[in-house]
Amino acid sequence: MIWQISNRADQRTREIADRHYNRQKVGTSQFVPPGRCLVLYAETETGRAFWVTSWPFAEYVHHAWAGAWMCSAFRNENAGVASDMIKQALAATRSYFGEPPPLGMVTFIDRHKVHPTMVHGVPTWGRTYKMAGFRECGETKGGLLALQILPKDFPSAEEAIGQQIVF
Structure with missing residues (x-):
């Protein structure tokens, strides 16, 4: 397991979050949605x-995947193979929250801010997510590409470094 537990105001993590394309207020102490x-x-x-x-609580969600877990952000600055890191993050998420909800996990990609990977001459967004088991499942009303992994495709639960099991 490469991942260790952090928190929404951790300085080391915030420094990387500040370089993520969806960061709304660079430099603020918290970088995670409520x-x-x-x-x-x-x-x-x-x-x-x-x-x-x-x-997020489903009643506050305004997209088609209300109730799903959300990958709000992932940024890899040469720490390892991204698709392997995604699989480990999914395993850590499952260990932390328990069984995935029926809609699994969803992530959104802004194709205007992310460069595609060329696959057989075709521009492809979300390639590393797809290699980790995600599949395209539509778009948001705002035009973001939606990728989803269903519970049956999740890896087994594995604790992140520093995770404490609460009984």
């Missing part, structure tokens, strides 16, 4: 990364 969340941080010999799983 509500339930899991913040993960990784540091290796070659780089750093962070991941945020948000679990």
Whole structure:
């Protein structure tokens, strides 16, 4: 497991979050949407990364995947193979929150702010997520690409470093 438990105001994690394209207020102490969340941080010999799983209450969600866990942010700055890191973050999320909700997890990609990977000459967004088991499932009303992984495709639960099981 590469990921360790962090929090929504951790300085090391905030520094990476400030460089993520969806960061709304660079420099503010908190970088996670309100509500339930899991913040993960990784540091290796070659780089750093962070991941945020948000679990908003369905009644406050205004997209088609209300009730799903959300990957609010993932940024890998040479810390490892991104698709492997995503799988580990999914395993840590499952360990932290329990069984995934029926809609699994969703993430959104702004194709105007993220460069595509060329696959057989075709621009492809979300390739590392797809390699980790996510599938395209539509778009938001605002035109963001939606990717989803269903509960049956989640890896087994695995604790992040520093995670404490609450009984």
